[in-house]
Amino acid sequence: MVSGQMYTIPPYKVSTPIDQWISKLDDFIMACHGEECSDARKLAILKTVIGDEAESAVVNFLPEEKDSYAHLKEKLLAYYKPVMNTSTYRNSFYSMFQDEGECVNDFLNRLKEAAVKCQFRVICKPAENNNPAVVHDIAHEFIRDRLMV
Numbered sequence: 489m490v491s492g493q494m495y496t497i498p499p500y501k502v503s504t505p506i507d508q509w510i511s512k513l514d515d516f517i518m519a520c521h522g523e524e525c526s527d528a529r530k531l532a533i534l535k536t537v538i539g540d541e542a543e544s545a546v547v548n549f550l551p552e553e554k555d556s557y558a559h560l561k562e563k564l565l566a567y568y569k570p571v572m573n574t575s576t577y578r579n580s581f582y583s584m585f586q587d588e589g590e591c592v593n594d595f596l597n598r599l600k601e602a603a604v605k606c607q608f609r610v611i612c613k614p615a616e617n618n619n620p621a622v623v624h625d626i627a628h629e630f631i632r633d634r635l636m637v
Contacts, residue, residue, distance in 0.1 A: 499539020506568035510561055513537065530557035542568075577605040586627040595626065 497516045500509045517525055517533055534557060538546065545567060546554060553563040581602045586595040 497537055499537060500542045501539070502541055502568070505570075506564055510564065527557045531560060534560060572605065572607070574605070574607050577602065581606050588627060590627070592626060592631055 497512055500506070513534065516537075517530055521529065535543075535546070542564065546560070546564075549560070549563055549567075552559065554560045581599070584599060584602060586592070
């Protein structure tokens with residue numbers, strides 16, 4: 489670990505959100521070197537404290553992606569950004585049923601909230617087509633029959 493006058497900064501671990509680690513690094517640089525710290529020095533500090541886990545990724549970046557502190561920081565943020573697993577969210581969405589006693593509006597609101605994470609594309613306007621899978625999962629028989637018409 490690299491030590492400053494006030495605290496230390498550990499190497500980056502993949503289990504830590506990259507934006508939090510970079511924020512701590514920025515604070516570390518400010519605390520140790522102040523605002524007058526040059527870009528070249530910031531880049532050298534970043535490359536020194538990044539650690540083995542991230543260094544193996546940095547080696548494979550293009551030269552222009554690691555030629556300045558700002559570029560390397562931007563590339564690291566993009567590289568370690570968490571990826572949303574839409575398959576899991578879609579499976580959860582398609583497994584949803586209306587709860588006993590739950591009103592239709594509450595069920596539809598739950599569906600809408602779950603659908604946001606699914607990254608569905610809009611194919612048609614909702615008024616033009618009722619999704620049979622959603623209609624089938626409505627517990628109230630009278631409403632379900634009316635929507636199927």
